[in-house]
Amino acid sequence: MNKAKRASFLLGNISLDGFQKDGEYFLSQSQVAEAVGVHKYEATRFTEELRKNQGYTGHKNEGVNDFKTLPDKGYTGHILEIESNGNGKRGGSRVKVISPETATLFWGYQARKGNDKALGLICACAEETIQRRLDRAFEQVKTEEEYEKATGIKYQTWLESRAFLKDAHASFTNCCLYNDFVAAVAHDKITIAVCGMTASELRELDVIEGNSKVGLNHVRDKETLVKIAKVKLEFSRYRTGNVDQRVERAIKAVNN
Incomplete structure (x- = not known):
């Protein structure tokens, strides 16, 4: 056989x-x-x-x-x-x-x-495919080991970024509950400060991944998502201040 x-x-x-x-x-x-x-x-x-x-x-x-x-x-x-x-x-x-x-x-x-590992793997492999075609078009010579290493790093970095986003959102939610803030209102103030749109306005854009009812799933730029997560984390660290004060302080801290 x-x-x-x-x-x-x-x-x-x-x-x-x-x-x-x-x-x-x-x-x-x-x-x-x-x-x-x-x-x-x-x-x-x-x-x-x-x-x-x-x-x-x-x-x-x-x-x-x-x-x-x-x-x-x-x-x-x-x-x-x-x-x-x-x-x-x-x-x-x-x-x-x-x-x-x-x-x-x-x-x-x-x-x-919603499997982050699956999404990270698909994104990393898709990016490698595009990179290979660009290298071929511009006659750039790379070894298989170089491609594998780059894709592995991108995959791991993507997973770490998603984990950071989830952790930041959990801290933000707990902070809002503890301080009797309306999380949706605080969230909108953060997204307006970072990308100029509320969650409902973001939902009017094409969904990038995940549940279409989640505004951040419509944000195409990963760096913007990470910035929102950083602002949420800073927002959660402050012991005093109302929503507007915390958002203002968090934006300054992240931009510095």
Whole structure:
């Protein structure tokens, strides 16, 4: 029987196994799930729904649009016999695999559900793809190691930025509760000071990622989001002052 070949590669700073058989590439279904911090059964359920709905993900109840159909062998999640390379790679001689197309759809679905790891991975890989094409257009020569290192750094930095945003918002919310501030009002004063728009005005813009009801999900510039987070964090640190005073002080502190 013709067995598949295995090779390891880096995606961002995540090590994955790739498989090749009859000129086609595949990924381990369990590793695809692990790469974005979810249990392998999440990927299993996803591929089962693709198969059941002839290539559509459905999940309309969770606000995810249907994806386009895929070739049958791309979404069934079948098992490959793997050539032994004698180095004790995990997964044994049989691995349940999915196509790169299906893996990308799964990560996209996870990102739409609010999975920061999935969104960070997609963004880092998309940026690397654009960077490679620009380098080719301008005849810039870089090694694979340089591309992998840059993508890994961007992925990690993105995750750290998202964690900072969440922490800052939690501190801001707690501060508002403790001081009997109306969080929505304080939030609007901060967004007006930083980007000149209230949350409701931001929601009129195209959504970039996540729930469209969240104003900050419509802000395209990540640096603006980080600045808002810094202002929220400064706002939360002050022991005295009303909302306007805290916002003014926080803006000055962040701009200095």
